[in-house]
Amino acid sequence: MLEEVERWWTRRSWSAADRPPAQLLAAKEATGTTVSVVLPALNEEATVGAIAGTIRRELMTPQCPLVDELVVLDSGSTDRTAAVAAAAGARVVHRDRILPRLPALPGKGEVLWRSLLVTSGDVVCFIDADLRDFSARFVSGIVGPLLTEPDVQFVKAMYDRPLGSATAEGGRVTELVARPLLNLHWPRLAGFVQPLGGEYAARRGLLERLPFPVGYGVELGLLVDALHTVGLDALAQVDVGTRKHRHQDGQALGRMAAAIYRTAQVRLARGHLVRPQLTQYERTADGFTPSTTPVDTEERPPMTAIPEYAARRAA
Numbered sequence: 001m002l003e004e005v006e007r008w009w010t011r012r013s014w015s016a017a018d019r020p021p022a023q024l025l026a027a028k029e030a031t032g033t034t035v036s037v038v039l040p041a042l043n044e045e046a047t048v049g050a051i052a053g054t055i056r057r058e059l060m061t062p063q064c065p066l067v068d069e070l071v072v073l074d075s076g077s078t079d080r081t082a083a084v085a086a087a088a089g090a091r092v093v094h095r096d097r098i099l100p101r102l103p104a105l106p107g108k109g110e111v112l113w114r115s116l117l118v119t120s121g122d123v124v125c126f127i128d129a130d131l132r133d134f135s136a137r138f139v140s141g142i143v144g145p146l147l148t149e150p151d152v153q154f155v156k157a158m159y160d161r162p163l164g165s166a167t168a169e170g171g172r173v174t175e176l177v178a179r180p181l182l183n184l185h186w187p188r189l190a191g192f193v194q195p196l197g198g199e200y201a202a203r204r205g206l207l208e209r210l211p212f213p214v215g216y217g218v219e220l221g222l223l224v225d226a227l228h229t230v231g232l233d234a235l236a237q238v239d240v241g242t243r244k245h246r247h248q249d250g251q252a253l254g255r256m257a258a259a260i261y262r263t264a265q266v267r268l269a270r271g272h273l274v275r276p277q278l279t280q281y282e283r284t285a286d287g288f289t290p291s292t293t294p295v296d297t298e299e300r301p302p303m304t305a306i307p308e309y310a311a312r313r314a315a
Contacts, residue, residue, distance in 0.1 A: 004232065005191040012152070012236040013191070016141030019148060021064055024140060027147040028066065035143055036069040036121030039090065040111045040198075041129035045080040047246075048072060048129045052088035058136040060089075066140060069121055072129070073111040081129075093118050099308060105298055108198075109218030113300040116208060117309055123147075124207055128198035132244040141238040142201045153234040154202040154226045158193035159243040177257045178220055181264045186224055188232050195223055196260070199240070206230060208303040216256040217263025221299070224267050251282070258295045266299075 001009075028035070037055055041048050052070060059067040072085040074094045082092045095104045098114040112126060123146045125139055142155045174196045182189045189195065196219045209229060213221040226235060282289055303309045 001190055002187055005188060008188075008232055008235075009191045012145075012233065013158075013239075014145065014236070015239045016137040016144070016241070018238075019140075019144040021066070021140065024066060024144050024147055025064065031147065033123060033147055034068045034121045035066060035123045035125060036071065036119035037067050037125045037127060037139055038112070038115045038119060039070075039072045039085070039127050039129040040075060040108050040115070041072050041077060041081050041085065042075040042108075043077045043079045043081060044129040045077075045084045047132060047134075048081055048090075049084040049088040051127065051129060051131055051134045052085050052090040054134050054136055055139060056089035059139055066143065067125075069119055071115065071119055073115050073118075075108070075111045076106075099306070105214045107213075107215035107218075107298075109212045109216075109221070110214040110300065112218060113212035113214070113303065116204070116303045117306075117312065122204055123201055124204055125201035126198060130246045132246075133242075135241065138199050138240050138243075139201075141240040142199060145236050145238065146201055146203060149236070151234060152236050153206045153230045154223075154236070155200060156192055156194060156223070156235075156237045157197050157199035157240045157243075158237045159197070159240050161194075161243050173253050173257050173260065177260050181220075181261070185264065185268060186227065189223060189227055192223065192235075192237055194237075196220060197243070199243070202226070208309070211302055212300045213259075213263050214298045214300060216259035220260050221263045221267065224264075255293060255295075262295050 070090045072090040072092045145152045210225045
């Protein structure tokens with residue numbers, strides 16, 4: 001690890017326990033900072049209600065008003081995700097109702113980008129909607145440095161990721177794709193434990209200046225672009241414990257890896273992809289059958305380039 005990264009680690013890596021609720025609330029009141037929490041969701045009826053309910057009960061009460069706004073961004077669910085989230089106290093917004101002049105593209109990054117148009121917090125906190133055994137420290141932990149450290153702009157959660165046994169670890173795409181890419185091409189980001197984690201918070205003023213890859217590459221893209229926009233010392237990470245969630249199968253992980261690699265490639269050279277597709281194989285009765293899917297190639301521009309967003313901010 002670079003000496004610069006070692007120094008960064010000692011200054012910008014914390015535990016959620018380092019900032020008790022009283023300290024966070026005092027800092028929030030003193031600065032007047034508002035906090036929005038966004039849950040991107042696609043067919044997550046089994047888990048989204050527990051997450052939203054925990055945030056409402058523990059972080060949106062008169063005793064602990066840490067979160068000002070809780071929004072579930074429905075990415076086209078066909079189950080009861082929207083109803084369950086609303087019953088748990090979240091405001092539910094369908095992806096297609098935001099910026100209707102621009103047809104929505106499929107992908108997580110798309111809904112994160114659109115969420116900036118329907119939230120108002122000075123700090124925006126993203127939480128994946130498939131987490132199990134969710135704890136409010138996922139929110140308070142990563143929002144904390146943005147309330148107490150004026151120079152911090154972007155905070156990632158770090159955690160253990162069990163894969164269903166005491167020894168197996170999740171984060172396979174992180175270890176096989178993202179971590180090698182970052183260490184080789186952006187070694188200043190080598191200190192991030194969970195660079196692809198879906199739990200992170202940032203100041204709106206930074207997010208609105210960044211492009212958003214529409215698909216699986218959004219986490220890597222935002223992290224790399226944040227580094228180049230505000231510098232390493234403005235980035236941080238917080239240990240929130242253990243993250244349990246639904247794991248993807250090998251085929252889905254392959255598609256995720258391809259999108260992440262493509263996001264890295266664009267940032268390395270802004271080059272042209274000759275064939276932005278991925279072919280995978282499944283064994284069938286006739287032997288191995290190929291299946292080809294496109295790799296996410298679209299990116300949304302910084303939100304400050306969108307007239308509707310500028311008008312909303314001006315109002």
